[in-house]
Amino acid sequence: MSEPKTYPSAPVELPLRLGSEPEPVPGCAGCRELANVRDRARAGGDLTTVVDCNVLMARHPEGHP
Template sequence: MPPTSTPLPAGPRADQRDAVRVPRQLGLAALSILGARAGAVVEDPTTLSVYLFIPAGTAASWRTENTEALAGAESAPVPPRRRTEGPGPHWRVCPGDDGRVTDPATLEAALAEARIGFPLPDPQPVAGCPQCVDLDRLRARARRAGDLSLAVDCNVQLRTHRHATPTAR
């Protein structure tokens, strides 16, 4: 079976770039907005994620909602140079000879524009409600695993279940 990832084929080494993991639908919408301004981009259908490469050091200050910054692109899949379609991780935008990265401010603006019309922000757990705490943890695990369906289910339950109220002693 051919490898699903290798060192970045050209341009900056892993320690010279970071990556941002974005849910697939949002990432592809942002990529459409970015157009030619997009640097290297990997789509991973197995995790329903898109990885956009950004300059090294950017991950430390990245705070964009519903995204995950990866310092040194430590967890970003890097497919073989010529893999531009699945199955598995593949290049949506190849890195080219210079290992192009996306400008972080431009990426944040594209994500904000793409987010218009997307679902409501995540509900926050109610203090003192053990079910809320459990649902919040499950939602976080689901997102890390790329199970966005389960993450949305957790949001629905967080919004609709009867919250436990602390008992007075």
């Protein structure tokens, strides 16, 4: 039988997956606004909002052909 560990294991390192960001659809005001908010958030270091804008831009259907 093996002895139980009495010390913590090394941390698990997950890969950082940086895919391409969605581009605003030409003529879509919603996409353009999300891209503007994303740019301001990135400039301010708010990466949570950057990711949120990317998700919303990728999922919103209004104004798209």
